[in-house]
Amino acid sequence: MSMKEKRTLMLPGPTPIPERARQAGAEKIIGHRELECEELVEEVVEGLKYVFQTEEDVLILTCSGTGGLEASIANTLSAGDKVLALCTGAFGERYATIAERYGVDVERMNFTWGEAVDVDRVKKRLEEDEAGEIKAILMTHNETSTGVVNNPEPIGELAEEHDVLLLVDAVSSLGGVELKVDEWGVDVAVTSSQKALMTPPGLCLVSVSKKALEAGKEADSPKFYWSFKRAKDRYDRDTQTPSTPAISTLYVLRKVLREIKDEGLKNVFRRHEIVTKAIRKSMRALGLGLLVDDEIASTTVTAVRVPEGIEFNTLCQKLKEKYNVYITGSKGELKGKVFRIGHLGNVSRVDILSTISALEMVLKEEGFDLELGTGLRAAQQVFYEEESR
Structure with missing residues (x-):
């Protein structure tokens, strides 16, 4: 086997797929209106409810996470509605931009990249909104561009207190970071298959609260493919999706969700x-x-x-060419200034050790002053201590 086949994928997505789950994707294609497919969809939805920690509806959309974010806007808001977008990085910015494309009146509350949402600022702004103009809060749970986790729980409490919707981008968090959708008052949570859910790209999974569905009755933004009502009605009627689902990807996701249940969310x-x-x-x-x-x-x-003295592009390229380790950079104001290591889903401890080792060698070769094995030793110590508990 050549080195090129031993790829160590350390991206924030797509992520490595567990072998048994990957093989499940090779099962024969079935008719999407057959009983077998209904059973497949139903098991996936029930498995997702466990991961979302919700008893409300979970809808399957055939698209990437971006489609789900667009759907969250189209199904709950109308042009001219005011929303408060909490922006802590590139993906928070993008969520706000999607809303703007629908003619929504977006007020961006910007936070320094690398810092989390300041709950007090949000609280103060909602208290100032005496006329109740703000209809929803847009929030990124895990800001992938910076590696910051924003806590939805206090924001959910504020949303409930002020009777506004909380729409959460959980694309790079769900299944890797705790998100108690029902308990924390999240009205719409959006994730996708290729992140912590360890499945190929192509599926977007969305949890929708009763409050969000109710808001949808008044929202007049155009939608057909993205329609939550259409997806919910079809599922409630015969546990099917309104359009053809990504059947092979659902096979993989079903297997992954079984494994997550077996492992237990807390352990994950x-x-x-x-x-x-x-x-x-x-x-x-x-x-x-x-x-x-x-x-x-x-x-x-x-x-x-x-x-200092190291070029991001060189670092990234050499890791890939010499060691087949894939990392990535960031966007916007952080472009070229940071590198990002994804460690979600099916990333093993051996993957972590390999990546650190390769990184040390490339940095040393590029003139960075380090003693080989220093970072590796620190990571080994963490794993050793965990095993000794």
């Missing part, structure tokens, strides 16, 4: 926390700066400052 989250700790300790041991403080650090992606 713990596993993500441990690899995050290992990466962050190893980067610090190497003398590399982390963009985000530990208290708000994502457990699915870590942003590391590119050290």
